[in-house]
Amino acid sequence: MKIAVVYSSITGNTESLAKTIKGVISKDELVYFGSPQENIEADLYFIGSWTDKGCCSEEMKSFVSTLKNKKIAYFQTAGFGESEVYFKRLFDNVMKLFDSSNEIVGSYFCQGKMPQSVKDRYLMMLEKNPEDERIIASLENFEKAKTHPDQEDLNRLSSWVLTILKNV
Numbered sequence: 283m284k285i286a287v288v289y290s291s292i293t294g295n296t297e298s299l300a301k302t303i304k305g306v307i308s309k310d311e312l313v314y315f316g317s318p319q320e321n322i323e324a325d326l327y328f329i330g331s332w333t334d335k336g337c338c339s340e341e342m343k344s345f346v347s348t349l350k351n352k353k354i355a356y357f358q359t360a361g362f363g364e365s366e367v368y369f370k371r372l373f374d375n376v377m378k379l380f381d382s383s384n385e386i387v388g389s390y391f392c393q394g395k396m397p398q399s400v401k402d403r404y405l406m407m408l409e410k411n412p413e414d415e416r417i418i419a420s421l422e423n424f425e426k427a428k429t430h431p432d433q434e435d436l437n438r439l440s441s442w443v444l445t446i447l448k449n450v
């Protein structure tokens with residue numbers, strides 16, 4: 283089986299997931315590992331992105347809309363986490379981009395740390411509205427995200443990959 287790992291990552295969280303996936307796949311089967319580009323031919327695609335405004339990155343949006351009749355295992359990191367409901371919403375948003383001829387064989391989501399600039403923005407907002415519960419919750423979430431993806435996220439990811447490979 284020919285397998286491609288195609289991912290979009292700015293600060294390295296999604297890339298560390300992609301590298302973990304690469305580590306589980308046999309070298310003989312891996313035909314592509316890298317960012318989205320044209321003409322990647324594989325039987326199974328592991329496709330991953332960071333979360334940008336409730337969906338995947340713009341480059342990934344363009345890439346996935348070109349795919350037809352492919353088997354796809356989808357993964358994503360998000361600044362907000364700890365909620366399957368939230369991850370499901372993100373997944374649904376991304377799935378709308380795929381042509382219906384594709385087969386989605388699985389999905390994996392976990393939290394990913396955010397840049398300091400995000401915290402600075404929250405702190406500025408909090409200065410203006412010190413009682414705002416949403417900003418306080420966002421700051422708490424920022425701290426929780428700091429350690430992700432962690433080893434447990436990556437172990438869970440490796441198990442997910444093995445399950446996908448067994449079932450396709």
Ligand SMILES: Cc1cc2nc3c(=O)[nH]c(=O)nc-3n(C[C@H](O)[C@H](O)[C@H](O)COP(=O)(O)O)c2cc1C
Nearest residue numbers: 291292293294295296332333335336359361362394
């Ligand atoms: C411009 C921008 C928009 C973002 N939008 C969201 C969002 O809507 N929801 C979310 O949970 N995280 C959001 N994030 C957080 C990132 O998706 C998260 O930190 C991710 O793990 C980054 O992945 P990377 O290290 O692979 O680039 C955003 C980050 C940036 C910089």
